[in-house]
Amino acid sequence: MAGDNKVGVLPLFFCWALTAVAFVAKALSTAATVPLILDTDDAMRLTMVHDFLDGQGWFDLVQHRLNTPYGALMHWSRLIDLPEASLLFLLRPAFGAAADIALVYAWPLLLLVPLLWLTARLALRLGGRAALWPGLLLSSLSLITLVEFAPGRLDHHAVQILLALAMLWCAVVALERPRFALGAGVAAGAALTIGIESLPVVGATIMAFGLAWVATARQSVALRDFGLSFALSTLLGLAQGVPPGRWLVPAADAISGTYALAAILCGLAFLVLSLLPLRTVPVRLGAGLVAGAIAVALVVLSFPAILAGPYGQMDPWLLANWVDRISEAEPLWTSFASGPVYVVAVAVPVVTGLAVVAWNIVRRPQERGAWLVYGLVLTIAFVVMLLQIRAARFAVPLAAPACAALIGATWHRMVRTNGFGPILAMLGSVAASAGLIVAVFGTLVVAAFPAYDAGTIDPNRPGRQSCLMPAAFADLAGLPPERIMTPIDLGSHMLLYTPHAVVAAPYHRNEQGVLDTFRFFNGPIEEGRAILRARGIALVAICPAMSEVRGLVAHTADSFVSLFAAGTLPGWLREMSAAGAPLKVYSVEP
Structure with a gap:
């Protein structure tokens, strides 16, 4: 059975090469009109990589040419600067002045490999061998992949997506193989270190391990291993990213003592709970709720500013006139008015994935635990996406394995059953799971209403x-x-x-x-x-x-x-x- 869970080098390479060629061709075809480095965050990331290679210190996260002449402290992690700077250093002798261009092509395409692999592994675990090829191909047909893993993308979101998938995969596998909880904990700590946008997925993973232990006491080993590895990796993240003099300085927008304390308390709570002889579900649930309440209370009492959120200390005028107007921070229903095609193309695969989760929870009792863990994380990602459309960058990749399981099941039924019904079901599952296909249909629908279509075009x-x-x-x-x-x-x-x-x-x-x-x-x-x-x-x-x-x-x-x-x-x-x-x-x- 172990061999059945392997992705295989040839399928992985084929899908990666196909996607990479398409991405490179698209970038080259639009090079005359669309900047390769279009996003401001990608431009700033490459600027920080240049400064790092030019000798700026590891702990010196001030952008000295910003807020001139005073400089501005950034909240980003060197954990992204380091591999990008290392790759750029290796590329410079061969490419010279074009090394930056080589980097912005190479980095996202390299990250595409673990994206395909993680998606396929999770699809295999949930849907069996029939889900392998859909798991590999769906990532290539996702609008999130088209944005976050395309040439020109240097920001940290792609790595956060990979860590979210790693967390989820390890959490599902840990139900049967508890040592995988260590991987989930390390991924959770690394995700928080790189950026607090990962907080909802990390919180969902914490809940998943806690509820799995509540449901069955034999999950105590996984509970303990996740808690300890999460606490340790977050502490290491704080130590490598923040100078000792600032460890106790509260910050809600980046790795800080606030999140390190929360991780330590989580680790201690999970360790203690795993050691207690709590024999019934109600007792374990009550103990877990008490431990969670104590941990939250201690964090809030130690760092009360956390309640105001990452922008809590900002000038109210900036919040109302700048932060609140950022398009990617809008709720889904607001974004729909200005960009209906994108919203539908990211929402439909996630809703499809949630429907697959619900179906399997009801119809496959022998696999219910895995689908419950998966569904909890995906549901929380979806709720956050409803509140802020930018969370689609997490929800859509997390939904892909469930959609792959659906396509695999409908394909299996189609080849074993005569008639048009199974064929239509298989085609419908593909159409509902692939964001790119949804976007094509959405574009055709919007184009049928010229007045509305013209209103969504930005002439500037x-x-x-x-x-x-x-x-x-x-x-x-x-x-x-x-x-x-x-x-x-x-x-x-x-x-x-x-x-x-x-x-x-x-x-x-x-x-x-x-x-x-x-x-x-x-x-x-x-x-x-x-x-x-x-x-x-x-x-x-x-x-x-x-x-x-x-x-x-x-x-x-x-x-x-x-x-x-x-x-x-x-x-x-x-x-x-x-x-x-x-x-x-x-x-x-x-």
Whole structure:
């Protein structure tokens, strides 16, 4: 039976190669119009990798050219910088100036291998051999894979997805092989260390091990091993990522003493519970609830700021006018109005996966434990996705193994049964499980309503993309280092492609820089001039297609935004950009 659970090198390589070729072909075909590094986080990540290779310290997470001239502390983990920097170091002798391009192709395509493998292993465990090929192929037909594992993607989300799948797979296998709980605990600690976006999946995994122990006392070994490995890996994550002087400084937006204490208490609680002779389900449930309540109370009493969440200490104006307007933080029903195709394409596979879970819980009592663990994690991921659409990056990959099991079952029935019913059932299972197929159907439906279709098209998108092409920064890159005021969404690319420093990029820890940027563009121009003077800003660079320049928030009649729209900027802003250039650059005259 052990051999039946192997993915196999040839199927894995075939599906990886097929997907990689498609991704590379897409990137090359759009290279003239779509920046390879499009997302601001990917640009900032590569900037941090450059700084790390240039000698910036492991514990020095300040982006010294951001919030100029003061610098801004980032909340990201070196655990992503290290492998990317190592790969870039190895690529530079062979590729020279093109090493960055080689990196942004190689890194996400390398991560595609464990994505396919983990999905297939979990599909095999849930659906048997018939689910192997669907498990390998569904990841390639997912919109999340198209975004998070495509060339140009350097941010940490792909690694978080892999760790979420590893947690879930280990949790399911640990029901029969308790030592796999160690892997789940290590993955959970690593996921929290890299970014707290993984917190809901980590919390769901903790609940899964706890409830599995409540259901049957023989899960005490897995409970203990998960708790101890989770606590230890989180402590190691804190030690490697935060200097000792800041271990007790509370932070809700990154690995900190707050999360380390929670992990330690979880580990201690699971250890004690595993050792107690609690013989009945009600007694174990009561003991677990008491232990959980004590752990939560101790964390809140020690670090009460955790109740306010990762943005709890931010300026209320920024929360209302910036953070709350981030499109990926919108609930699913709000996102549907502006991007129905994407929302449907990520929601349908997850709902399909949940339906498969429910069916198997009812119809396969011998496998009920595995499906209950799987269903708990997937349900929590789905609920979080309803509240914030960006959580689809977790929910959709986690749903793929269940969808693969469905396709495998319908295929098995089709080849054994005559008639059109089984054929239609198999085709329907594929259509409901593959986000790319759902997106194609959704696009056709939206196109049938031209008025609505036109309303969902952003006419400024090509202009924004042209501003983020490397060529747009060529002239600026040739100038000696200066301090530049840019729109917030232009800051990361300015840092990547030029030697200059900027006031803001879209990172909440740079609160003062973001506030000053909003005030410069939207407040009275003379107050904006005072901000430039205080920071020693020599240049102002804008992308006219960006929403910040077109009036993202309320602005005064004498603001930069208003004066630029009217073509009446003051004389102390002297344009120095070439005619037709994507970026407009102004020197700040005395």
